[in-house]
Amino acid sequence: MTEVSTVLARRQGAAGRLTVNRPEALNALDLRMIRAMLAALDEWESDPAVTAVVLDGAGERAFCAGGDIGVVHSSAVGDPAVAWALWREEYRLDARLARYPKPVVALMDGITMGGGIGIGAHAAVRVVTERSVLAMPEVAIGLAPDVGGALLLARAPGELGTHLALTARRAGPADAIHCGLADHYVPSAELPALVDDLAAGAPVEPAVAARASDPGPAPLAAARCWIDDAYGGTTTVEDVLYRLEAIDEPGPREAAAAITAAAPTALKVTLRAVRRAREMTSVEECLRQDFRLCSRFLRHPDLAEGIRAAILDKDRSPRWRPGTLAEVDDAAVEAFFAPLADELTLPEQSTLWSDHR
Known part of the structure; x- marks a missing residue:
């Protein structure tokens, strides 16, 4: 039997085509897939015939539902080195896509969560469709985004x-664009024609704009008043609740x-992480913070328990430790952000993340 490649990397005219091809797992990323994507990007960077990269997912259900959660769970209960290796390469890929010298067009058609946000939402041009559902749901499994x-x-x-x-809330296409997680809404039926345009060498932004349409009102925009009131200021998770x-x-x-249903430790670490990220100027800085946090969560009991309750047993009844927000003190939260003995290293770039948009 011929083995099916879980990443399809090929040339289509002037476009380098990268398709995550694991539809039975909602295109979840494993280490081999990440390395295959990095290899294709390295090859196309020096190929003058490739003027843009198109990144999509196989099937109609998902662009990419995240990283391989089975690897993370087995590492949380066994050998953490396996998840560390996955995250190091995954974060390298995220940074590579954010800095790529040729435009990357991410077609985030379908479920796009966790690691799917990493490979899609840092791209130069980010497209959503009527099937797109974007989320960073990590607090629900005892992890931070x-x-x-x-x-x-x-x-x-x-x-x-x-x-x-x-809240781990899911965002549809209009909310994704309003929140800055995506740039354009293109109906899924238009995607093949858009890819053909890019393969023919059409300039990226005009080509995407020509196929784009209005996604309609963003529900989160209408809820902005109470959301800003509830979450604003120098607040705690308890204050928000x-x-x-x-x-x-x-x-x-x-x-x-x-x-209330999410992991108390993950909630407090997440709030601190988002607040700290407001002062950051590069994706690399955030990814280094992410590696510190994930490394600490890997040894925390909530991560294995959260995956068990949500993914493996599906009983939706996690037993968080500690079980209340009051039991998670500031010192415990701050310990997640402390430097590691073996930090994540990424190439420093001269262009700031904020200049990429």
Whole structure:
């Protein structure tokens, strides 16, 4: 039997085509896939015939649902070195895509979560469709947003990014564009024609704009007032919950319920991470922070328990340790951010992340 490649890297005219090809796992990334993508990007960078890179996912359900959660779980209960190796290469890929000297067009059609945000939302041109669902749902499994996601969320209008981070809320195409996680809405039926345009050598921005349309109103824009009030200021997670629970409306009630169900330690670390990311100027800085946080969570009991409850047993009844926000003190949170003996190293670039948009 011929083995099916989990990354399809090929030339189509002037476009380098990268397709994550693991639809049975919602195109979740494993180490071999990450390395294959890095190799293709290295090859195309010096190929003058390639003027743009198009990144998409196989199937109609997902662009990429994240990193391989099975690897993370086995590392959390066994050998952490396996997850460390995955994250080091994954974060290198995220930074590479953010800095790539040729335009990368990410077609985030379908489920795009966690590691999918890492490979898609740092690209030069980010496209969503009517099927797109974007999220950083890490607090629900006892982890903090990684893959540079805290930086993206920190740049969202007002406190929308904090809201998305603490509730693990999913964003549709209009919300994704409003929050700065995507740039253009293109109906999925138009994607083949868009790829053909790029393969023919059409300039990227005009080609995408010609196929784009209005995604409609963003629900989060309408909720901005109560979200900014609840999450704003030098606040704690406890403060956020108190303010949300004081608003007798469906949106705040749903947000409070989502936060209450998440891991207390992950919530407090996530709030600190997003606040710190507001002062960052490069994706590399955020990725180094992410590696510190994930390395610490890998040895924390909540990560294995969160994956068990949400992914493996699916009982949705995690037993967090500690089980309440009050039991997570500032010193415990700050310890997640301390330097590691073996830090993540990434090439420093002269162009700032903020200049990339």
